[in-house]
Amino acid sequence: AQKVTQAQTEISVVEKEDVTLDCVYETRDTTYYLFWYKQPPSGELVFLIRRNSFDEQNEISGRYSWNFQKSTSSFNFTITASQVVDSAVYFCALSPNSGYALNFGKGTSLLVTP
Amino acid sequence: KAGVTQTPRYLIKTRGQQVTLSCSPISGHRSVSWYQQTPGQGLQFLFEYFSETQRNKGNFPGRFSGRQFSNSRSEMNVSTLELGDSALYLCASSPGGAWNTEAFFGQGTRLTVV
Numbered sequence: 001a002q003k004v005t006q007a008q009t010e011i012s013v014v015e016k017e018d019v020t021l022d023c024v025y026e027t028r029d030t031t032y033y034l035f036w037y038k039q040p041p042s043g044e045l046v047f048l049i050r051r052n053s054f055d056e057q058n059e060i061s062g063r064y065s066w067n068f069q070k071s072t073s074s075f076n077f078t079i080t081a082s083q084v085v086d087s088a089v090y091f092c093a094l095s096p097n098s099g100y101a102l103n104f105g106k107g108t109s110l111l112v113t114p
Numbered sequence: 115k116a117g118v119t120q121t122p123r124y125l126i127k128t129r130g131q132q133v134t135l136s137c138s139p140i141s142g143h144r145s146v147s148w149y150q151q152t153p154g155q156g157l158q159f160l161f162e163y164f165s166e167t168q169r170n171k172g173n174f175p176g177r178f179s180g181r182q183f184s185n186s187r188s189e190m191n192v193s194t195l196e197l198g199d200s201a202l203y204l205c206a207s208s209p210g211g212a213w214n215t216e217a218f219f220g221q222g223t224r225l226t227v228v
Contacts, residue, residue, distance in 0.1 A: 035216070037219075042221060043202060043204075043221050043222045043224075044219055044220065044221040044222070045204060045206070045219035046219075047216045047217065047218060047219075050215075050216050091157065093157075100145060100147060100162050100164075100169065100170055100208070100210075100217075101147070101159040101162060101170045101172065102147075102149070102157075102159060102217065103159070104149075104156055104157035104158075105156075106156045107156065107157075
């Protein structure tokens with residue numbers, strides 16, 4: 001069985017602060033895929049990143065960075081110098097190699113205030 | 115390039131009725147997945163279609179069904195609606211050629227069962 005845990009339900013930060021969203025996963029598969037999605041109030045899930053289980057390189061994209069550690073089964077997401085527009089619900093998801101089905105965590109609601 | 119289009123955006127139905135939701139994927143995408151989002155259960159995978167065939171199915175009762183047409187457009191149907199079926203139903207499309215490519219989501223259909 002696969003499981004994704006996002007322990008942080010809500011996070012509130014002041015603009016320009018750095019914030020890290022935690023994601024811990026469980027799977028018995030040796031090959032799997034991890035994702036992060038952003039859901040703004042409009043409801044549409046916006047793809048942020050995909051990482052396969054064999055690629056543990058950290059990724060940086062502008063103010064966003066991801067830290068994938070297989071040893072701790074974690075795939076954490078950091079926003080540097082947060083902005084009000086970053087306010088949204090962020091979902092971490094896991095997909096097996098045997099078929100296309102995203103297993104989502106419960107999400108972390110991020111509020112960035114001016 | 116047009117994104118994923120879901121219609122209608124909002125629906126109100128009475129318990130016991132049935133409902134059909136529509137999803138038009140990104141042009142050229144052959145895989146369509148459906149997800150149910152509720153405050154209690156979060157985001158849950160319903161099913162995935164590729165080239166008119168159901169490739170994967172989540173753990174939902176038989177009242178939930180879907181299909182995909184030759185132009186990759188997909189519909190999902192829920193029969194004998196229950197109050198608990200009230201949710202945001204999200205459709206995602208992906209190229210589908212390989213497992214686990216990133217999925218692009220529509221804005222969803224908000225279904226309210228009264």
